[in-house]
Amino acid sequence: MAYRSTPAVRARLDAQRAAVLTAATELLSEHGYAACSVAAVAQRAGIATGSVYRSFPNKAELVAELFRTVVGREIAAVRAAAAFDGDLAAQVSSVIGTFAGRALSAPRLAFALLAEPVGPEVDAQRLVFRLAFRDLIAGLIAEGVAAGRLPAQDPRLTAAALVGAVGEALVGPLADGSPAEELVPALSVFALRALGHQESAPTSPTGANR
Numbered sequence: 001m002a003y004r005s006t007p008a009v010r011a012r013l014d015a016q017r018a019a020v021l022t023a024a025t026e027l028l029s030e031h032g033y034a035a036c037s038v039a040a041v042a043q044r045a046g047i048a049t050g051s052v053y054r055s056f057p058n059k060a061e062l063v064a065e066l067f068r069t070v071v072g073r074e075i076a077a078v079r080a081a082a083a084f085d086g087d088l089a090a091q092v093s094s095v096i097g098t099f100a101g102r103a104l105s106a107p108r109l110a111f112a113l114l115a116e117p118v119g120p121e122v123d124a125q126r127l128v129f130r131l132a133f134r135d136l137i138a139g140l141i142a143e144g145v146a147a148g149r150l151p152a153q154d155p156r157l158t159a160a161a162l163v164g165a166v167g168e169a170l171v172g173p174l175a176d177g178s179p180a181e182e183l184v185p186a187l188s189v190f191a192l193r194a195l196g197h198q199e200s201a202p203t204s205p206t207g208a209n210r
Helices: 007-031 038-045 049-055 061-082 088-105 107-114 120-146 155-176 183-195
Strands: none
Touching: 007 038, 007 049, 007 061, 007 088, 007 107, 038 049, 038 061, 061 088, 061 107, 061 120, 088 107, 088 120, 088 155, 088 183, 107 120, 120 155, 155 183
16 A cells, blocks of 8 residues: 555645755855755754755755745746836836845845856756746736837847846846945846837836845
8 A cells, every 4th residue: 555644744744845945045045055965954954964855855956946946936026026007117127126136135145046056957947037037027028019118029039138138237246246236227227228218217126125
């Protein structure tokens, strides 16, 4: 007879998995992927190393799930920013301000998500991450074109270029801590110009609260 876990056992395993991911997120935010060894995560979570393997067969799967979990939170924040009820300039400012502002408020974590060298499992998830943001922004661009607020263009192509440009602009300040006070509003202006919008962008919200 196949073993079936009881609801109580399942709940305990789910709680342990959540504790592992919380510990891994803390280590990632503080020191990057190099700090997220199974032993270090187990110590931070207050469990035995072997217990981590009950939730994740190896470090690669742990790190991939860690990336998905953290990025899911970022995508949700930007999606909420995209629902901002305002004119096009305000919407773009909201999206860019949230994406870039949250990154700059947690630079070590953001650098890990965007650019830290790591294995192919995370690289694959980074592509999913970029495509999710591309599609979200492409939807806004398509709406702007349909409403006559933007010139005709390929929304997915423009969105992909914007995601790449904003990510690249953030890497330097995230990596070396260089001043970035003017970066978020400058990125908002850049995005509007790239879209073909003629008006200047308003001051962008930082979206720094996590």
